[in-house]
Amino acid sequence: MAPAAPRLVLGLLVLSLCCDACKKVIFLVPSALEAGTLVGRVNLNECLQSAELISSSDGNFKVLEDGSVYTTSAVSLSDEERTFTIVLKDIQEHVEKKIQVSLVTDEKKTQAQKTRQARDTVLKRTKRRWGPIPSVMMENSLGPFPLQIQQVQSDTAQNYTIYYSASGPGIDQDPKGLFYIERETGNIFATRAVDREQYPSFQIICFASTPDGYSPEVPLVHTIRIEDDNDNAPYFTQEVFEFCVPENSKPGVIVGTVTAEDRDEPLTLHTLLRYRIVSQNPPIIPAFSLHGETGVISVLSPQLDRELVSTYTLLIEVRDMGGQPFGLCTTGTAIIKIEDTNDNAPTFKQIQYETQVEENRVNVEILRVSVVDLDELGAPGSTAVYEIIRGNDDRSFEITTDRNTNEGILCVVKGLDYEGAKQRILVIAVNNEAPYMLAPHSQQVVQSTSTVIVNVLDVDEGPVFKPCFFRMDASECDEVGTSIGKYLAEDPETGNSEGICYKIAPGQCNWINIDEKSGEVRTIRALDRDLGEMKRGQCNITVLAIDRNGKTGTGTLQVVIQPCNRNFPRILKTDYIMCRDRKPICLTAEDGDISSYSMPFVYRVTDRNLASSWKITRHNEKSVYLSPRGDIPFGIYTIPVTVSDKSGKQGVTQITVNYCNCVIPSECERMSYASSSVTLGVWAILAMILGSLLLLLILITICGCCGSGVMRRHVTDDCANHNLIISNTEAPGEEVMDHNIIPLQNTADQVGCGIKTGDQQTFEMVKGRGHTLESVRGGGHQTLGSVKEGGGGQPVMDTCRYSYSEWHNFTHPRLGEKVHLCRQDEEQKHSEDYLLTYNYEGKGSLAGSVGCCSDQHEEEALDFLDQLEPKFRTLAETCVKR
Structure with missing residues (x-):
């Protein structure tokens, strides 16, 4: 505190002009303040007595709990006033209050203040008494009380009247009233004994001030330390320590650690602890050692045997003062359990057992065997595992372990045959689930075995098929009643098949039968792998064998139908048409047999x-x-x-x-149809005549609408278009013949044509002249120009268009031949687009045909076929065979 003296010699004159609570406070201070200079004291309790947080808005000033205001750094004040705010907060009540502090410089100080400052400046001290060393008070002191423990004095007490006060824990804070300070002397007293474990030390704040409120000293933070007394004995952290260690562990193996604590002052003799084993139960050779400083327990004896001692109990002492006799001590308990290891082999209680069982019994218990094992019951080291090591080559026996009793259960899992062996001798061995862990210097474990004699009892048995599953093959070509083999059973007692009857169980295949006495298997139906239940080619039959005593045995007979060559190849299609192109005919045969026979x-x-x-x-x-x-x-x-x-x-x-x-096969069929004679009845002829007359009347009426004259009518090209009637037919038939469409044929005078006779002729009249499709097919190669006359002998002028018969007789065979030749692919297969015949459309029409091919290089140019009008294009698209 020596550096504070010059600052105090400055002769600070602190004057509180306004001491009202929460109001502005003015301090008169010098213009220059050093760090740590006391500016003044504010009465905080009058403003907010329950203040928990005290802070300053100016970081150059700090406020203590008693209201003293100090500078935290050097401050220079000008002639102007400097202000800051002290903020008081009560967090629990959510109350906040402020005190405004103003610092004012006053160069005109009173003479008394100047004199005081001068004296303080002249005063010289060589030792400060305001900062004594921390006080020490013995824990649990016996007094007498009040007990003086320290005195604080201010060096300025030589010049002023100084009053002392203090605050902090033990004074005005809990524990209140434990200490107090004399106002005039500065002596600090304790009023009662103190427990160090509860209050290790106290920090109080001491104040020195003059009667007028001037504080020549910075508040002193004084520490009162409570000196420890060994008044607490050490104690263990657990009431009982429990540890485990395997038996036969080597010396030095750590078992566990015991720990204790002491509430006295750390790092002193009062808390320097030492451990030792007081006693061991059972009181035999010491088995464990205890490290005195760390409390670590380790194995001492090399012969820890769980079968002799399974648990050890140790009484352990812990003492402070480094284990000195005058130290305080406490005892505790440590229980050490010896864990089992498989160091004992199981042994049979009997070295030989005898039992019996009836022949053919299956999954039946015939014997229980037991063993003795010194290891812990229920542990893997004592759980027995049994095995049959001899006499069970056919796997007829099985032995398992009963987990509850640790016994071995011997069962028969496959029927025994008395005739085969009247007695079976088994050798059974036993081991443990866990591997053996032998004690040091112990002998090798020897596996324990026991012999079991099993007597087989004779029982009257039913017949037995040998083998129980037998396969027979039958051929598809076998006739009904063919024998395919025998399936016989034997009597186990006699070893022969005498007196045994055979039957097939109901619901089996109905194409096989077995002879009741001989066991011969025969077919009772013709076998066909493709028929009904024979489709899979096999069936499994359960055969029953019954002896004289009614005992029954069963066997399974598998009959498999083997294929044979029962069918010869057949050609399915036998009628063919070959045209003059001599295209080869493809013959294909079918065979009902499998591929190996076809x-x-x-x-x-x-x-x-x-x-x-x-x-x-x-x-x-x-x-x-x-x-x-x-x-x-x-x-x-x-x-x-x-x-x-x-x-x-x-x-x-x-x-x-x-x-x-022919050109195409269908043409040959039509020729055959045309050559056949047809006889019509009277009513059919009458119906045809009436129909023709009615149709003729309709056609004459239509043609009359197309012209303007009465006797002489001109039929234009457009009239032919009206002969087409829109139909709802969505696709053509197989073949469109020319006689299915009856067009109007007008041979009267037309535009651009002059004929000698003025008569009108219909298509039927033209057909009557003999110019039909069939009459010109075999006529050889002729040109249209060579046809000069109709069937009736009437000449046709060269300047006119040819009649329908003349045009049809010339174009139809040539177009058919060309289509047939030009519409073949590389394999000489015909296209589906053959020549399609349509009705005559009148001389006024430019389109003689709407077929797919045109004979454009003939005498008559047929370029108009490529420029058909819309209605004829529609007709062509509809009638094309698709």
């Missing part, structure tokens, strides 16, 4: 005479081509063709070929 097929012409005229060419394994060897006349030929399968089974099929002078 393809490849071999074809040949059976008749030698026809074989010289017709040849067969292979196409693939299934098909061949039939074609003539040279020029043969038109006609119908019946050719016998033999087809053989892979295994040589063959059949003959008669193939009929109509070799026709």
Whole structure:
């Protein structure tokens, strides 16, 4: 505190001009203030007594709890006033109040103040008494009280009257009234004993001030330390310490650590603890050691055997003062459990057992065996695992462990045969689930075994099929009643099949039967792998065998139908038409047998005479081509063709070929139809006449609408368009013939045409002249110009258009031939777009046909076929065969 003396010598004159609570406070101060200079004191309690937070708005000034205001750094004041605010807050009540502080410089100080400042400046001290060393008070002191523990004095007491006061914990804060300071002397007293563990130290603030309120000293923070007394004994952190350690552990293995604490002052003798083992239960050779400083327990004895001692109890002491006898001590308990290890092998209670069981019994318990194991019951080291090590080659027995009793349960899992063996001898061994962990210097563990004698009891048994599952093969070609084998059973007692009857259980396949006495299996139906329940080609039959005593045995018979070559190849299509292009005919045969008995097929012409005229060419394994060897006349030929399968089974099929002078096969069919005679009845002829008259009347009426004259009418090209009637037909038929459309034929005078006769003629009249499609098909190559006359002998002028018959007789055979030739692909297959015949549209029409091909290089130019009018294009699109 020595540096504060010069600052105090400045002769601060502190004057509180306004001491009213929460009002402005004015301090008269020098113009220069050093850091740590007391500016004055404000009565905070009168403003807000419950203030919890005290702060200053100016960081150059700090405010203490008693209201003293100090500078935190050097401050220079000008002639103007400097102000800041002290903020008081009560957090719980949410109350905040402010005190405004103004600092004013006054160069005209009173003479007394100047004199006081001068004295303080001249005064010299060599030792400060305002900052004594911290006070010490013994814990649990016996007094007498009040007990003086320290005195504080201000050096300025030599010049002024100084009063002392203090605040802080132990004075005006909890624990209140423990200390107080004398106002005149500065002596600090304690009023009662103190517990250091509750209050290790106190920090109080001491104040020195003159009667007029001047504070020549900075408030002193004084520490009162309570000196520790060894009044607390150490204590363990747990009431009982529990540890585990495996048996047969080596010396030095750490078991665990015990810990204790002491409430006395740390790092003193009062808290310097030492541990030791007081006693061990059971009181045999010491098994554990305890480290005195750390409290670590470790194994001492090399012979920890759980089977001898399973638990140790240690009484442990902890003492302070470094373990000195005068130190305080406490005892605790440590329980150490010895964990089991598998150091004992199980042993059978009996070395031999004997039991019995009836033959053919399955999944039945026949014996229980037990063992003795010194290891902990229920632990993996004592759980027994049994196994049959000898006498169970056929896996007829099985042994398991009963978890509740640790016994071995011996069961029969496969029926025993008395006739095969009347007695079985088994050797059973036992082990543990956990591996063995032998104690040091112990002998090797020997596996314990026991012998079990099983006597098999004889029982009257039913017949037994040998084998119990038997397969027989039957052929598709077998006839009804064919024997396919025998399925026999034996009597286990006699070893033969005498007196055994056989039956097939109901609901089995109905195409097999078994003889009741002989066991012979026969077919009772024709076998067909593709028929009904035979489709899969096999069935499993349960066969019953019954002996004289009514005992029944069962066996399974699997009958499999093997395929055979029961079908010969057949050619399905036998009638063909061959046109003059002599395109080969494709013959295809079918065989109902599987592939191994069918393809490849071999074809040949059976008749030698026809074989010289017709040849067969292979196409693939299934098909061949039939074609003539040279020029043969038109006609119908019946050719016998033999087809053989892979295994040589063959059949003959008669193939009929109509070799026709046609372009397409359908044309040959029409020729055949036209050549056939048709006889009409009287009513049919009458109906046709009436229909023709009615149609003629309608056509004359329509034609009358197209012209302007009465006797002489001109039929223009547009009139032909009215002969087409829109229909709801959405697609053409298979073939459009010219006689299905009856157009109007007018041979009267037309525009640009002059004919000698003025009569009007219909299409029916023209047809009556003999110019039909059929009459001109075989007429050879002729030009349209060569047809000069109609059937009636009337000449036709060269300047006029040709009649429908003349045009049709010339164009139809040529267009058909050209279409047939030009619409073939590389394989000589016809396109679907053949020549389609339409009705005559009148001489005024520019379009003679709407077919897909045109004979444009003939004498008559037919370029107009490429420039059809819209209605004719619609007709062409509708009638084209798709």
